[in-house]
Amino acid sequence: MPAAPPAIEPGDLPPRLSFDERERIAYLKAAGHGVREIARDLNRSPSTISRELSRGVVRARTGYLASVAQAGAENRARRPKVALLASNDRLREHVQQRLIDKDSPEQISQRLVVDFPDDQEMRVSHETIYQSLYVQGRGALRRELSVCLRTGRALRKTRRKAGRRRGQIPNMVNISERPPEVEDRAVPGHWEGDLISGADNKSAIGTLVERSTGFVILLHLPDGRGAEAVQEAMVAAMADLPATLRRTLTWDQGQEMANHAKIAAATDVDIYFCDPHSPWQRGSNENTNGLLRQYFPKGTDLSGYHRDYLTFVADQLNRRPRKRHAWHTPAEELARLLSEQQKPPGVALTG
Numbered sequence: 001m002p003a004a005p006p007a008i009e010p011g012d013l014p015p016r017l018s019f020d021e022r023e024r025i026a027y028l029k030a031a032g033h034g035v036r037e038i039a040r041d042l043n044r045s046p047s048t049i050s051r052e053l054s055r056g057v058v059r060a061r062t063g064y065l066a067s068v069a070q071a072g073a074e075n076r077a078r079r080p081k082v083a084l085l086a087s088n089d090r091l092r093e094h095v096q097q098r099l100i101d102k103d104s105p106e107q108i109s110q111r112l113v114v115d116f117p118d119d120q121e122m123r124v125s126h127e128t129i130y131q132s133l134y135v136q137g138r139g140a141l142r143r144e145l146s147v148c149l150r151t152g153r154a155l156r157k158t159r160r161k162a163g164r165r166r167g168q169i170p171n172m173v174n175i176s177e178r179p180p181e182v183e184d185r186a187v188p189g190h191w192e193g194d195l196i197s198g199a200d201n202k203s204a205i206g207t208l209v210e211r212s213t214g215f216v217i218l219l220h221l222p223d224g225r226g227a228e229a230v231q232e233a234m235v236a237a238m239a240d241l242p243a244t245l246r247r248t249l250t251w252d253q254g255q256e257m258a259n260h261a262k263i264a265a266a267t268d269v270d271i272y273f274c275d276p277h278s279p280w281q282r283g284s285n286e287n288t289n290g291l292l293r294q295y296f297p298k299g300t301d302l303s304g305y306h307r308d309y310l311t312f313v314a315d316q317l318n319r320r321p322r323k324r325h326a327w328h329t330p331a332e333e334l335a336r337l338l339s340e341q342q343k344p345p346g347v348a349l350t351g
Contacts, residue, residue: 016073017044017052022066025052029064036177046176084124085132091122095129105129169258172273175250175281182248188212188337189247191269192285193234195225195256196292198302204256205302205310206233207292209284210245213325213333216288216317218310222303227258235266242338248272250282291317 017025021042028038035053039046056069085092098108105126116122182190190211195204206219219233238246248270251257260271274281295313296302318331325333 017048017069019066019070022052022056022069025049025069026056026064026066029053045174084128088121091124094122095124099129169253169255169260169273171261172253173271175272175274178248178250178272182211182250185212187247188334189245191249192282193249193251194282194285194289195221195230195254196289196296196302197225198296199299201225203301203303205292205296205305206230207285207289208234208237208249209288210330210334211284213337214284214288214322214330215334216314216330218314220307220310222307224303225256227256230256231259231263234263238267238269243268245334245337250274250285252279252282288317 021044024042025038028041033041035046035049038044039049042049052069053064055072056064056066085095094112095108098111099105103111108129109124109126112122112124181187188210191208192211193206193208195206197204202224204221204225206221208217208219209215217237219230219237221229221233223229246267246269249263250272251260252274253276257263257271257273260273263269264271279286292313295316296305315331318334319329321327321329322333
């Protein structure tokens with residue numbers, strides 16, 4: 001095996017992989033390292049490495065080649081590109097007819113596989129259809145067909161508010177890096193968190209749910225939902241928990257977690273961030289937040305609720321029998337775990 005290319009220095013990496021990085025990937029792959037090991041070595045996400053490995057393979061026997069991957073990347077980066085639906089008349093006509101029939105772009109994309117199972121040229125993603133309708137200069141589909149969509153919009157509307165974009169929180173660790181043990185809920189100490197918002201998003205209450213037991217902790221945020229307030233409340237809430245109940249925390253990419261590094265250092269908890277618009281990655285927390293709306297209706301000023309009321313609400317949820325615990329309560333399950341680990345159960349468990 002040739003000498004290893006030098007390790008890539010961490011820091012401000014470019015958005016696209018360089019040829020040096022591709023050489024490093026080829027070496028590490030040939031040495032038997034897995035996707036996650038390579039990702040850690042290059043300070044890249046595992047999904048980036050996985051896509052790169054699939055693109056740089058010529059044939060199974062050869063495996064990944066850095067030169068092939070680099071050539072492919074350069075070819076994909078060439079501009080201008082001809083839109084797929086502009087270059088394939090048959091596909092374009094089929095998509096336009098489906099739009100007239102009021103099918104959604106996703107339905108069209110998926111149905112193509114059913115209607116043309118052996119014709120790879122009759123394939124287009126729903127995102128390409130949207131772009132062909134909305135992006136000026138693509139010119140592949142008639143713009144007036146946008147009225148056939150269920151929204152009827154002539155312009156595409158972003159789901160994110162102005163000023164809120166992905167990647168604003170520095171040094172985030174994606175949920176894909178989270179330990180596998182978190183998934184099966186067998187090991188306690190893994191938490192999911194979020195904020196429930198009040199009127200005009202000006203007030204909030206923090207919610208923490210332990211995945212194994214469903215135990216709830218509420219964070220009192222009378223002074224607002226900023227990063228400093230969330231940091232202070234979370235550190236205080238988790239300070240008295242035993243180390244075995246402080247393993248990981250999964251949160252969405254809200255700006256209230258801008259101080260996540262300070263929270264992790266103070267609580268000894270590893271913090272991971274969900275993908276954008278993926279609430280199912282915090283399923284326990286989302287379900288709990290729905291229950292909490294019985295006590296904290298939408299459109300109310302959440303800063304007006306006293307800390308004692310938050311304690312009362314958390315106690316009510318923690319004393320509800322749960323089917324998954326054979327009708328024991330989250331509080332009973334947590335007490336059992338603490339007893340098994342010979343830890344004193346008399347800890348403060350409200351924020």
